[in-house]
Amino acid sequence: MRRPFVFINSAVSLDGKISNERREQVKISSPEDFAVVDKLRAESDAILVGIGTVLSDDPKLTVKNPDLREERVRQGLPPNPVRVVADSLARTPLNAQVLNSDARTVIAVSERAEGERIEKLKEKAEIVVAGKNRVDLKALMEYLWDAGIRKLMVEGGSEINYTFIKEGLVDEIRVFYSGIVIGGAKAPTLVSGKSFDVPVKFKIKSCEILGNGVAVVWSLR
Numbered sequence: 001m002r003r004p005f006v007f008i009n010s011a012v013s014l015d016g017k018i019s020n021e022r023r024e025q026v027k028i029s030s031p032e033d034f035a036v037v038d039k040l041r042a043e044s045d046a047i048l049v050g051i052g053t054v055l056s057d058d059p060k061l062t063v064k065n066p067d068l069r070e071e072r073v074r075q076g077l078p079p080n081p082v083r084v085v086a087d088s089l090a091r092t093p094l095n096a097q098v099l100n101s102d103a104r105t106v107i108a109v110s111e112r113a114e115g116e117r118i119e120k121l122k123e124k125a126e127i128v129v130a131g132k133n134r135v136d137l138k139a140l141m142e143y144l145w146d147a148g149i150r151k152l153m154v155e156g157g158s159e160i161n162y163t164f165i166k167e168g169l170v171d172e173i174r175v176f177y178s179g180i181v182i183g184g185a186k187a188p189t190l191v192s193g194k195s196f197d198v199p200v201k202f203k204i205k206s207c208e209i210l211g212n213g214v215a216v217v218w219s220l221r
């Protein structure tokens with residue numbers, strides 16, 4: 001299967017959470033980590049999130065540092081990577097920041113998405129229908145490959161991280177472990193879904209202290 005190099009990037013509290021029980025956006029990254037995340041975005045061809053993250057965080061998914069955007073332009077690239085949302089039912093709000101004019105946006109939907117919703121979203125984004133009930137990530141990876149995407153950064157949340165790992169679509173996971181405790185039995189962790197029969201194994205590629213936390217890059221073992 002032809003697919004981009006895929007890496008997950010996430011910020012995790014020291015008790016293993018990526019958000020709180022209300023699924024609100026919590027600042028977990030240190031400023032030093034945010035700077036690295038921005039660089040990783042700038043080095044990627046596309047950034048993907050699940051619709052859960054769009055609904056709870058309303059991210060822009062753009063490169064913040066103007067120098068990094070300029071560097072991309074010097075390389076003949078658009079200032080920002082392509083933004084991709086896995087959105088089975090086409091629920092992306094029309095005023096979502098991910099639909100602003102800063103970058104090209106692809107909304108991947110399933111066959112269950114309503115035609116009317118798709119038509120509205122089409123005015124602001126490119127729509128890809130992939131999968132019957134949920135977005136078929138393998139089909140989406142092939143679509144992105146054909147669109148010239150060679151490096152894909154997955155920025156969560158926990159459900160989409162789970163499916164990427166389950167389907168064997170992940171090459172690396174970069175986690176920033178931060179010195180905060182969020183608590184909450186129901187607060188989402190890096191990966192949700194059902195436990196794997198056999199745990200998926202990764203090995204440490206690099207490890208770096210970034211402010212009050214540690215960034216570890218894990219590659220598939």
Ligand SMILES: NC(=O)c1ccc[n+]([C@@H]2O[C@H](COP(=O)([O-])OP(=O)(O)OC[C@H]3O[C@@H](n4cnc5c(N)ncnc54)[C@H](O)[C@@H]3O)[C@@H](O)[C@H]2O)c1
Nearest residue numbers: 010011018019023050051052053135156157158159160163
């Ligand atoms: N700390 C971090 O680095 C970080 C990063 C991103 C998100 N978050 C947090 O994660 C939470 C959101 O995570 P989540 O798990 O609720 O949502 P998510 O972003 O993982 O989106 C999940 C949704 O995507 C859709 N989807 C479509 N195709 C799918 C597929 N093949 N597999 C799985 N899902 C598919 C489904 O509707 C599903 O409900 C929020 O609280 C957010 O703040 C944290």
Ligand SMILES: Nc1nc(=O)c(N)c(NC[C@H](O)[C@H](O)[C@H](O)COP(=O)(O)O)[nH]1
Nearest residue numbers: 011026027028029037057059060061062
């Ligand atoms: N790396 C990272 N550290 C965090 O502490 C945190 N809460 C997120 N969460 C991911 C989430 O989707 C964010 O909302 C986007 O990182 C914001 O992206 P924008 O600045 O809007 O482009 N990500």
